[in-house]
Amino acid sequence: MLITTKIKLILEQEHHEKLLETMKRYNAACTFISQFAFEQSEYNRIKLQKLVYYDVRDKFQLSSQMTILAVRKVADAYRADKAKKKKEYKKPKGKKNVEKTISFRETGAMSYDARTLSFTGLELASILTLDGRIKVPMGISPYHQGVMQGRNIRGQADLVWHDGVFYLLLVVELPDNEPYEPIDAIGVDLGIKNIAADSMGESHSGDTVNAVRYRNAKLRAKLQAKGTKSAKRLLARRRRKEARFSRDVNHCISKHMVEKAKRHRSLLALEDLTGIRERITVRKAQRRNQHAWAFAQLRSYIEYKSLIAGVPVVLVDPRNTSRECPQCGHIAKENRKTRDWFRCQACEYAAPADNVAALNIRSRALVSVPNVGVAI
Numbered sequence: 001m002l003i004t005t006k007i008k009l010i011l012e013q014e015h016h017e018k019l020l021e022t023m024k025r026y027n028a029a030c031t032f033i034s035q036f037a038f039e040q041s042e043y044n045r046i047k048l049q050k051l052v053y054y055d056v057r058d059k060f061q062l063s064s065q066m067t068i069l070a071v072r073k074v075a076d077a078y079r080a081d082k083a084k085k086k087k088e089y090k091k092p093k094g095k096k097n098v099e100k101t102i103s104f105r106e107t108g109a110m111s112y113d114a115r116t117l118s119f120t121g122l123e124l125a126s127i128l129t130l131d132g133r134i135k136v137p138m139g140i141s142p143y144h145q146g147v148m149q150g151r152n153i154r155g156q157a158d159l160v161w162h163d164g165v166f167y168l169l170l171v172v173e174l175p176d177n178e179p180y181e182p183i184d185a186i187g188v189d190l191g192i193k194n195i196a197a198d199s200m201g202e203s204h205s206g207d208t209v210n211a212v213r214y215r216n217a218k219l220r221a222k223l224q225a226k227g228t229k230s231a232k233r234l235l236a237r238r239r240r241k242e243a244r245f246s247r248d249v250n251h252c253i254s255k256h257m258v259e260k261a262k263r264h265r266s267l268l269a270l271e272d273l274t275g276i277r278e279r280i281t282v283r284k285a286q287r288r289n290q291h292a293w294a295f296a297q298l299r300s301y302i303e304y305k306s307l308i309a310g311v312p313v314v315l316v317d318p319r320n321t322s323r324e325c326p327q328c329g330h331i332a333k334e335n336r337k338t339r340d341w342f343r344c345q346a347c348e349y350a351a352p353a354d355n356v357a358a359l360n361i362r363s364r365a366l367v368s369v370p371n372v373g374v375a376i
């Protein structure tokens with residue numbers, strides 16, 4: 001499978017400036033090519049390249065390969081734009097599309113390939129700038145070091161600049177491990193109060209993440225009311241920080257889950273998330289897509305880490321997982337009068353609601369994978 005990893009570049013001041021200048025020059029070239037393409041109505045990459053290649057090299061002093069990559073970026077941007085417009089046309093009351101040139105931010109992402117970027121192990125990247133290559137140490141997390149150890153990393157990557165820091169977005173191909181034959185199943189329920197609860201009674205509290213979100217939502221309202229440029233900047237920074245925090249939490253939980261499943265030689269059972277947004281009730285103010293996004297991210301982390309580790313994953317029907325009694329099978333809304341606690345109206349079985357849902361997810365998985373060697 002292919003995964004994208006974001007790798008921080010550790011740059012000295014001099015190299016940082018060099019790289020930033022290269023990025024700005026490259027994006028200026030992209031805007032130039034874009035204008036040319038628009039004037040000539042030529043969006044085909046090969047034809048466009050033939051027409052502008054020498055001009056661009058001459059005017060912007062880009063290397064041959066960088067020029068080719070800039071043309072590709074422009075052609076790709078127009079193609080994506082066209083695809084987007086096609087979609088919009090399908091809507092009723094199609095708006096008139098005013099064709100216009102696409103321009104590129106001066107610090108927009110810059111594409112690299114094997115001819116402009118290479119690696120020495122996982123420590124050093126050799127990156128082409130306007131004046132030749134620079135060798136740059138990379139800050140790879142221990143987790144990604146483990147994942148990428150011994151893999152062939154090719155130079156295809158995007159260079160991005162966020163908040164004064166350069167990162168490489170690197171696509172790494174990982175071999176899928178043959179999944180093992182599970183002897184048991186662990187059900188996992190994803191929620192808000194608890195980000196994840198499993199059928200063995202363990203849960204990961206969402207309190208910290210929710211507190212950060214709540215604090216940020218309040219701050220956001222305040223800053224949005226202010227509307228100044230610096231407020232907007234602060235807002236963007238907070239949003240990125242929140243996303244980073246949520247991502248770290250998701251990495252941590254998914255890693256733990258997958259290791260636990262492997263230790264117990266179990267499959268992981270999850271709800272089919274396509275319906276989860278409707279099931280979760282959150283206060284209107286919080287009902288932004290960040291929740292949906294965080295769920296989707298956690299699931300994708302669990303799935304890809306499982307794939308790498310050879311842990312089988314089964315998705316089950318999520319209907320009534322929180323209302324069904326794992327002991328007697330009685331399904332009733334009244335079984336869950338409060339959000340946190342489950343109490344069966346028929347047999348009096350009682351337990352934390354999230355763990356009950358996880359137990360139901362587990363038994364559904366065991367039904368759908370009958371060859372798992374345990375008694376239900």
Ligand SMILES: [Zn+2]
Nearest residue numbers: 325328344347
């Ligand atoms: Zn019951």
